[in-house]
Amino acid sequence: xxxxxxxxxxxxxxxxxxxxxxxNSSSVFxxxxxxxxxxxxxxxxxxxxxxxxxxxxxKRLTFQFGDARxxxxxxxxxxxxxxxxxxxxxxxxxxxxxxxxGQGTTLQVKP
Amino acid sequence: xxxxxxxxxxxxTEMGQEVTLRCKPISGHDYLxxxxxxxxxxxxxLIYFNNNVPIDDSGMPEDRFSAKMxxxxxxxxxxxxxxxRDSAVYFCASSSRGFxxxxxxxxxxxxxxx
Numbered sequence: 001x002x003x004x005x006x007x008x009x010x011x012x013x014x015x016x017x018x019x020x021x022x023x024n025s026s027s028v029f030x031x032x033x034x035x036x037x038x039x040x041x042x043x044x045x046x047x048x049x050x051x052x053x054x055x056x057x058x059k060r061l062t063f064q065f066g067d068a069r070x071x072x073x074x075x076x077x078x079x080x081x082x083x084x085x086x087x088x089x090x091x092x093x094x095x096x097x098x099x100x101x102g103q104g105t106t107l108q109v110k111p
Numbered sequence: 112x113x114x115x116x117x118x119x120x121x122x123x124t125e126m127g128q129e130v131t132l133r134c135k136p137i138s139g140h141d142y143l144x145x146x147x148x149x150x151x152x153x154x155x156x157l158i159y160f161n162n163n164v165p166i167d168d169s170g171m172p173e174d175r176f177s178a179k180m181x182x183x184x185x186x187x188x189x190x191x192x193x194x195x196r197d198s199a200v201y202f203c204a205s206s207s208r209g210f211x212x213x214x215x216x217x218x219x220x221x222x223x224x225x
Contacts, residue, residue, distance in 0.1 A: 031211075042115070042202050042216025043154070088154065097210035098167065101154040 003027055004091055004102035012108040013079055021074045021087055021105045029091035032065055032072045033099070037086040079109045115217035117203050123223045129191040132220045135184055136205030144214060145178055145188050146202040154202070160186065161209065193224045 007022045023032070031050045035043035047056050049065035049072060056063045060083075062075040072089055086106050090099040116135040124130055136143045144159040158168040163180045171178070175194070180186040190197055200221050204214040 041218055042204070044216070045213050048213075090154075092210055096167070099156065099210055099214075103153040 003100045004089060006087075006089060006102035006105050008105060009103065010106045010108075012110065015080055015109055015111050016078050017109075019076050019079060019107070021076075021107070023072045023074075023089035023091075023102050025070050025091060027091070027093065028069050029093055029100075030069075030097060031092045032069070033090045033092070034063055034072070034074055035088040035090065037088060037104075039085075043086075043088055076107075079107075081109045081111050083107060084109050115203055115205055115215055117201075117217035117220050119220060120218060121221050121223075123225065124193055125225050126194055127192045128224075129189065130193045130197075130222060130224075132188040132201050132203075132222070134186045134188070134203030134217060136186070136203070137215055138184065140205035140207050140215075141183075142206045142209050142212075142214075143180060143186050144204040144206075145186070146204065146216075147199045148202060148219070149199045157188070190222075193222075195224045198222055198224050 004025045013019055031048055033048045034046045036046055037043040047063045049063055052067045052069045054065045060077045064073050086104045088104045089102045092099055118133045141162050145157040146154050147157055148154045155170055157170040158178045159166055160180045176190055178188045200219045202216050202219045204216040206212045206214045
């Protein structure tokens with residue numbers, strides 16, 4: 001059973017285009033994190049959203065947590081080749097905040 | 112700080128052999144996590160430690176898997192005997208205060224069991 005579903009799984013776009021990645025679940029999470037992973041490396045945390053409806057911006061990246069804290073989105077404006085990588089969302093559940101990861105979205109930005 | 116250190120970076124072994132993966136967390140971090148990443152199942156938490164004590168090993172797939180943390184600066188994940196379906200990238204991560212704080216991941220060990 002996949003608790004967190006990411007879409008799309010793969011995305012190939014040209015430099016300068018905008019894109020949105022979605023992370024959906026039927027479960028409620030206490031917080032949600034987004035990571036970026038490059039080939040041969042471990043995931044690196046980009047942002048944590050905690051409050052339903054919260055929006056956080058990190059330069060050209062905009063993260064939103066759904067009002068019901070069941071879903072999230074990552075929007076990238078004017079994508080650059082350096083944005084290429086695997087984007088993972090992870091929801092925190094339970095008293096410990098144990099993380100459940102989505103399958104990931106592989107993004108390729110072509111120059 | 113050097114970050115989380117894992118060794119080896121790559122391991123190729125034959126089915127039935129014992130495999131030991133090693134991790135050195137960031138100094139001062141009290142939490143250590145072992146994850147496994149595959150194309151089919153994504154990134155899964157196997158086990159995590161707090162102050163060298165295993166807290167939750169519910170993600171360990173089978174008795175063939177075991178993990179230890181003899182001190183604050185070293186942990187091992189052992190697979191004995193290994194099977195082809197264990198092929199994956201194994202990550203170690205550490206944090207200062209558990210899941211609520213940023214987890215810093217190591218570069219991973221890419222394991223191939225033939």
